[in-house]
Amino acid sequence: MSGPGFTSPFGANSNPFGSSRLDTGAMQRVAEEDENDTVTSPTTPSFVQTAGYMFRGPFGGDSASEPQHSGLRSPPVSEGYPAQYNFGRRTSVSAESLKPVGDSYDNWAPPVHPKTSEQLGRLKQAMSGNFLFSHLNDVAKRFRFMRAFGRKKPILTQGNSRALSTSMSIAGAATVISAEPQCMLWALDRVTFRRILMESTFARRRMYEGFLEEVPLLSTLTPYERSKIADALESQKFPAGHTIIREGDPGHSFYLLEAGEAVAYRSGNDTPVKHYKKGDFFGELALLNDAPRAASVVSQTEVKVARLGKSAFQRLLGPVEGIMRRTKYVGVKTGVEEMDPLQMS
Numbered sequence: 001m002s003g004p005g006f007t008s009p010f011g012a013n014s015n016p017f018g019s020s021r022l023d024t025g026a027m028q029r030v031a032e033e034d035e036n037d038t039v040t041s042p043t044t045p046s047f048v049q050t051a052g053y054m055f056r057g058p059f060g061g062d063s064a065s066e067p068q069h070s071g072l073r074s075p076p077v078s079e080g081y082p083a084q085y086n087f088g089r090r091t092s093v094s095a096e097s098l099k100p101v102g103d104s105y106d107n108w109a110p111p112v113h114p115k116t117s118e119q120l121g122r123l124k125q126a127m128s129g130n131f132l133f134s135h136l137n138d139v140a141k142r143f144r145f146m147r148a149f150g151r152k153k154p155i156l157t158q159g160n161s162r163a164l165s166t167s168m169s170i171a172g173a174a175t176v177i178s179a180e181p182q183c184m185l186w187a188l189d190r191v192t193f194r195r196i197l198m199e200s201t202f203a204r205r206r207m208y209e210g211f212l213e214e215v216p217l218l219s220t221l222t223p224y225e226r227s228k229i230a231d232a233l234e235s236q237k238f239p240a241g242h243t244i245i246r247e248g249d250p251g252h253s254f255y256l257l258e259a260g261e262a263v264a265y266r267s268g269n270d271t272p273v274k275h276y277k278k279g280d281f282f283g284e285l286a287l288l289n290d291a292p293r294a295a296s297v298v299s300q301t302e303v304k305v306a307r308l309g310k311s312a313f314q315r316l317l318g319p320v321e322g323i324m325r326r327t328k329y330v331g332v333k334t335g336v337e338e339m340d341p342l343q344m345s
């Protein structure tokens, strides 16, 4: 936090609350969204005068769209506070509660808009594969929050695209115009949208949490580290006999076996070189060594795998790189040999 003429009592660029990076990440921005919070503390009258004054940095809340109340922008009253204490900084932020709906202390209920079976059928078709609803199995449950309305253009205009701007912190990012004269839309109100978004993140975490705890490779990680991995995983199902990885291909993903069995083959050898069961991992070599796939991995039964993309693999699995590199494969260098003095003679 810095601004012209400001000296932080906690030192340059420091944050008294422990982190120096309060303004990073979309979630942080969403949590701070509040159009009219120019008063830093509702219980302290003099804060009315200090709020929003002087600084236009990330904590000043001084965006162009924010209403300018001239009465609130007069010089601060220092009486009772250390010089330049907390000027322009928001001490309280309000926004919609974003707790998951499973929380019994939360009395928020989504608005329900009943639908005909014909409407549900159309919705199911249109929304199949949409990640927002994929964690809800019951079709009627999935779409009951949505409200139908017909509309002529424009559908969304700059400045009123509330769901978009709320979730992505972009003020009025785009104008959406219907391409046909009559356009039927399904709408989700902003709060429901945000709640569902959050629910799907929680549901995904819950789904993977138990499984990841049982993966031997990840047993040394903290629950927090595992939850970050859970957020980045994507499940895929394959029938028996499917080639999940083909030897010689470039590698883009790492896999954990969630259910079923699989085997690894190397070219010129009809006998499997490795068997996989629930909790095992494969597909790490190409990503660790930036090399083509060293073997093919084929499902023996119907399988479910949890896939981690290359960048998430590099970002999240650093702490277990050593364990992966110590996995021995016949005829394959994993990279640890060069570093191990016992192997160098």
Ligand SMILES: Nc1ncnc2c1ncn2[C@@H]1O[C@@H]2COP(=O)(O)O[C@H]2[C@H]1O
Binding pocket: 245, 251, 264, 266, 273, 274, 281, 282, 283, 284, 285, 286, 287, 292, 293, 294, 295, 296, 297, 329, 330, 332
């Ligand atoms: N003998 C083996 N040689 C190489 N890879 C193997 C072998 N056995 C199993 N594998 C796995 O098969 C995967 C194929 O893709 P990767 O090379 O990325 O990573 C490989 C290992 O995870």
